[in-house]
Amino acid sequence: MSRDLSRQLVLLLPLGILVGAFFLLPVGRLILVGAGGDAGAAAYAAVLTTPRYFESFLNTILLSAGVTVVTLAISTAAGLFLQRNVFPGRDLLIALMTFPLAFPGVVVGFMVIMLAGRQGVIGSVTDALFDEKLVFAYSMAGLFMGYVYFSIPRVILTVMAAIEKLDPALEEAARSLGAGPWTVLRDVVLPGLKPAFLASGAVCFATAMGAFGTAFTLATDIDVLPMTIYTEFVLYANFATAAALSIVLGAITWLVLALSRSLAGTTVAAAG
Numbered sequence: 003m004s005r006d007l008s009r010q011l012v013l014l015l016p017l018g019i020l021v022g023a024f025f026l027l028p029v030g031r032l033i034l035v036g037a038g039g040d041a042g043a044a045a046y047a048a049v050l051t052t053p054r055y056f057e058s059f060l061n062t063i064l065l066s067a068g069v070t071v072v073t074l075a076i077s078t079a080a081g082l083f084l085q086r087n088v089f090p091g092r093d094l095l096i097a098l099m100t101f102p103l104a105f106p107g108v109v110v111g112f113m114v115i116m117l118a119g120r121q122g123v124i125g126s127v128t129d130a131l132f133d134e135k136l137v138f139a140y141s142m143a144g145l146f147m148g149y150v151y152f153s154i155p156r157v158i159l160t161v162m163a164a165i166e167k168l169d170p171a172l173e174e175a176a177r178s179l180g181a182g183p184w185t186v187l188r189d190v191v192l193p194g195l196k197p198a199f200l201a202s203g204a205v206c207f208a209t210a211m212g213a214f215g216t217a218f219t220l221a222t223d224i225d226v227l228p229m230t231i232y233t234e235f236v237l238y239a240n241f242a243t244a245a246a247l248s249i250v251l252g253a254i255t256w257l258v259l260a261l262s263r264s265l266a267g268t269t270v271a272a273a274g
Contacts, residue, residue, distance in 0.1 A: 029249075032248055035241055035242060037242075039246075040242070045246035058226060058229070062226045062227040063211075066149075066210035069153055070153075074203055082191070102155050107148075111220050114148045118139040120137050145217055156202065156206055157203070165191075169194075201263070201266050207255070207258055212251060214232065234247065
């Protein structure tokens with residue numbers, strides 16, 4: 003064995019131990035538990051064959067996709083403005099937009115309740131104006147608001163870094179050929195940001211798929227897969243089903259992350 007190979011193996015040893023102890027062993031155990039129930043390996047198909055699990059799964063997919071699209075739109079608009087304009091308080095504004103990274107999901111849920119709950123600001127305003135309280139904190143709309151709130155920091159930092167690396171000469175060339183601002187944005191800026199969209203969008207989607215704290219805080223009328231897993235595990239002691247649903251959830255998020263990495267890598271190589 004060559005000296006270089008030995009050095010590489012030594013350097014990889016800590017990573018291998020961590021991956022084995024904190025990923026491979028727990029996931030392997032989950033797979034065995036999921037297939038160890040009365041239904042056997044068929045438990046992994048329960049998410050499609052059982053109406054309650056399928057509805058929860060579909061809600062989670064649609065919610066995560068919607069959160070990803072809205073978060074990318076908000077982060078792109080804000081990132082373009084913040085990256086290309088210098089004004090007093092700019093750094094403070096960027097810091098405030100990334101501040102939600104410090105909040106756990108439960109805190110975000112309480113913030114949604116304070117805004118759109120029964121005693122929230124929105125309800126008080128609508129009650130004063132229309133004599134009827136608008137309360138949606140405990141529904142999918144409230145969960146959507148909370149997920150967008152804590153997803154923006156995860157996306158905007160990546161998008162702003164990508165905007166900074168865009169070549170201004172390409173935009174100037176498009177303008178010199180008669181392209182208007184919206185045409186430049188559509189044909190030059192957004193395609194240049196595609197790798198950042200893929201990478202940050204996949205992370206946003208995966209985070210929304212597995213987020214639990216906010217859903218747990220607002221769980222009155224919410225049916226998403228993390229809450230379903232919690233219910234099966236804690237309330238019904240249905241460990242096999244909870245494990246199987248967990249593996250399905252993890253497999254979907256891993257697939258999205260792997261696909262986005264593959265597409266982003268191809269895009270970057272082609273652009274270079």
